[in-house]
Amino acid sequence: MIDLVLIGLTRFLVGGQALWIGASPETRQRIYFANHASHLDTLLIWSALPRGLRAVTHPIAAADYWGKGRVRRHIALEVLNAVLIDRSTQGPPGAALAPLRGVLAEGESLVLFPEGTRGSERLPGPFKSGLYWLSQEFPEVELIPxxxxxxxxxxxxxxxxxxxxxxxxxxxxxxxxQTGEDKDDFLERARTAVAALASDPVG
Amino acid sequence: MSMAMSLSDKLFILFGGVCGLLVIASLIGFALSRRATSESGRATIDNLNARIKAWWVMIAIFAASFALGRGVTLVLFALTSFYTLREFVSLTPTRAADHLPLVAAFYLLLPLQYWLIAIDWYALFTILIPVYGFLLLPSLAALKGDAGEFLLRVSRIQWGLMLTVYCISHAPALLTLDIPGRPREGFLLLFFLITVAQFSDVMQYVFGKLIGRTKVAPAISPSKTVEGLIGGGLSAVAAGAGLWWITPFTPIEAAAMALAIVAMGFLGGLALSAVKRSMGVKDWGTMISGHGGVLDRMDSLSFAAPVFFHLTRYFFT
Structure with missing residues (x-):
């Protein structure tokens, strides 16, 4: 019920039409990685996915925004199926990825914003390394820009x-x-793949 | 024929008539779709049929809102303004510094404009956006301290508001007019305006497709032809004159009113084509199949509504 209201509101305010340009909406295990510009992003991708995919896809959301307040927290966890991560975690590199590994290990999909924070430009900024580590640890998972x-x-x-x-x-x-590709090259290639989708004749 | 019929009788006849026309159009469209052989011919027929289908939906929405009364009709037009303003702003390059003026446009000025019409505050709803919006929006934009393309940015938002909120709201504002001896007949004036404006669009399209040769403004709109304008315009004026019995006008006056609507509608379509062209797009959106965006169908009404409203108000109330 709440999911329908959220989808309706999203459509009414910002539309959020899904365009499948090089991939089709199938139930394969995937990591969708996107540019990050607003708090609407998680909602937009979630409501752009068909119902069946929505149930097995988990957006990664920042705990310092989506974890705040009972309503927002409830929506993030119960409706959006989000995984909350704490961006301020100090510790060994990659420690913050633990909950993401858990989702992938169970065979479900993720939505990631590899920039780590919201930008204000049309094109995404540099990617953090999480996407690289996950792509190495789970080589079967499809990476969808x-x-x-x-x-x-x-x-x-x-x-x-x-x-x-x-x-x-x-x-x-x-x-x-690509075998033997180094981390920074991979991340730059992934970033370019997202940026390439920006120059669409429609917009 | 005029005085004896009640308002609901007239509306019943009118909507029945429109449905009849659409049935005929649907049948013709169906027959044509079975006969079309060439690639381009089929594309034209498909587009025609998509338009006819969208018309059925629009008529259903209008009939429902008329049946449910003035409040619902106002809400329907407010939603139309909201959606067309969204289409306009989406295609207009705005930046983060425009956020505050946009918040004011969508969440303050738009609802306020329709509320002023709902409470019939004529003196304020006619100046809210041209005067107070004009003063408020640049003030809010300036507070953000971004001077880049300032005049351009402020003008775009003001223009979008005038077109999609101010102008379109003059259509349902017809419901507030008190015409002596004709209480609550604003619905009929609204019906007259929409029918003439849309019929003119459709017939210009049909005549343009059939006999269009001479382009009016090839640099702005390749589809607008002199033949389409004359054929479509005359059909719409004739239709308007034929509807005199639902209005306070004589047949001659009804024809003159229809002519004003046709002329403004044509100019609106032309001006909006120029705007679209300057932005490098063909349609305002993809909301209605076969029609592009909502604003693609509202451009003529937007230009015609304020003129028809004032002509009626000055001469007939």
Whole structure:
């Protein structure tokens, strides 16, 4: 019930039409990785997925935003199936990835924002290394670059209310792993795959 | 024929008539789709049929809102303004510094405009956006301290609001007009306006496809032709004159009113084509299959509504 209300609100305010450009909506195990511009991003990707995929796909959400307050926390955990991670974790590299590994080990999919924080540019900034480690540890999982068009205009960083501006969610062709590729090269290639979806004739 | 019929009788006849026309159009569309052989011919027929289907939906929405009364009709138009403003802003390059003016446009000025119409505050709803919006939006934008393309950015938002909220709201504002001896007949004026404006669009499209040769403004819109304008315009004026019995107008006056609606509608379509072209797009959106965006169907109404509203108000109330 709440999920329908959330999807309805998202459609009414910002549309969020899904465009499957190089991948189709199938129930394969995947990591969708996207540019990050607003607090709408998690909702946008979640509501762009067909119902069947939504149930087995877990967005990664920052605990310092989605974990705050009972309502937001409930929506994040119970409705969006989100995995909350604490961005301030200090510890050995990759320790924060533990809950993500758990999801992948169970055969389910993830939505990641590898920039780690919201940007205000059209194109994504440098990616953090989490995507690389996960892609190495789970070589069977398909890596789907995802571009969110417009959320940085609809709900810019530092504002309290989204305005109605149509956003689209574009799913691109899977990024293949290349043997022997070094971490930074892989991350840059993944970033370019997301950025390539930005130059769509529609928008 | 005029005075004896009640309002609901007239509306019943009108919607029945429109449904009849759509049945005929649907049958023709179906027959054509079975006969079309060439690739381009089929594309044209498919587009025609998509338009006809969308018309059925629009008529159903209008009939429901008329039946449910003035409040629902106002909400329907407010939603239309909301959606067309969303289409407009989505295609207009705005930046983070425009957020506050956009919040004011969507969440303050839009509802306020329709609320002022609902409480019939004529003196304020006619100046809210042209005066107070004009003062408020640049002030809010300036508070953000981003001077880049300032005039351009402020103008775009003001223009979008004028087009999609101010102008379109003058259509349901017809419901507030008190015409002597004709209580609650604003619905009929609204029906007259929408029917003439949309019929003119459709007939211009049909005549343009059939006999269109001379382009009016090839650099702005390749589909607008002199033949389409004359054929479609005359059909719509004739239809308007034929509807005189639902209005306070004589047949001649009804024809003149229809002519004003046709002229403004044509200019609206042309001006909006130029706007779209300057933005490098063909349609405002993908909301209605076969029609592009909602604003693609509302451009003529947006330009015609304020003119029809004021002509009626000055001469007939």
């Amino acid at each position: 995802t571009y969110l068009d417009n959320p940085s205009r609809a709900f810019p960083k530092g504002t309290f209310l989204p305005v109605p501006i149509s956003c689209t969610v574009r799913f691109g062709p899977p990024v293949a792993r």
